[in-house]
Each structure stands twice: as structure tokens, then as C-alpha cells.
Amino acid sequence: MWACWVGHIAQIYQDQNLPPLISNSVLNAIAAQKGLSAGNAYNTLRPFYNQLPNVTLIGGYNSRGSSNYNALQLSLNRRTSAGLTVNANYTLAHGS
Numbered sequence: 001m002w003a004c005w006v007g008h009i010a011q012i013y014q015d016q017n018l019p020p021l022i023s024n025s026v027l028n029a030i031a032a033q034k035g036l037s038a039g040n041a042y043n044t045l046r047p048f049y050n051q052l053p054n055v056t057l058i059g060g061y062n063s064r065g066s067s068n069y070n071a072l073q074l075s076l077n078r079r080t081s082a083g084l085t086v087n088a089n090y091t092l093a094h095g096s
Helices: 024-034 038-044
Strands: 002-013 060-079 085-095
Touching (some): 024 038
């Protein structure tokens, strides 16, 4: 018997609130201009800082992930004239 299954699963995506990459010298200049520490100045660069100033990580998930499973099962049955039965089974499976 052969089986194949393809399904949609949850896919996690990473932080959607990352600030742009900037150098330390630019960050220090922004911090000095705003009178903040470098860490607080970095947080003000986040895209959703104005709406959510205390939120630094916004992740999420959707149902666009996928998985794939294939399997093959083989079975051999042999019954001799003396009443002896021999069974051999093999399973091959792969999932991704």
C-alpha cells in the first residue's frame, strides 16, 4: 500500500517590529538628540513604536506552512503445504 499526504500547518514568522539596521555612531547621535539612552533610542526606531511604545516583539503565525508525508508498506505472506506460514513486512516512510 502506498500513501501520500500533503497538509497545511501553522507557520510561525518572526518579529515584525524590528527597527532598521543602523550603525552605533548614528544610534548614539539619535540618543543624544532625543536625550535617551542608546537602548531607548533604538526602540523609538521600531515601526510600531508610536502605536505600541512598550511592545518590542511582534510575531505571528499563518496557515501557509506545509508538510509532506509519503509511505510504502509491503507485505509478503507465504503458506506452505505443511501448514507453516511465513510473513515478511517492510515499511518505508518519509516526512518533511
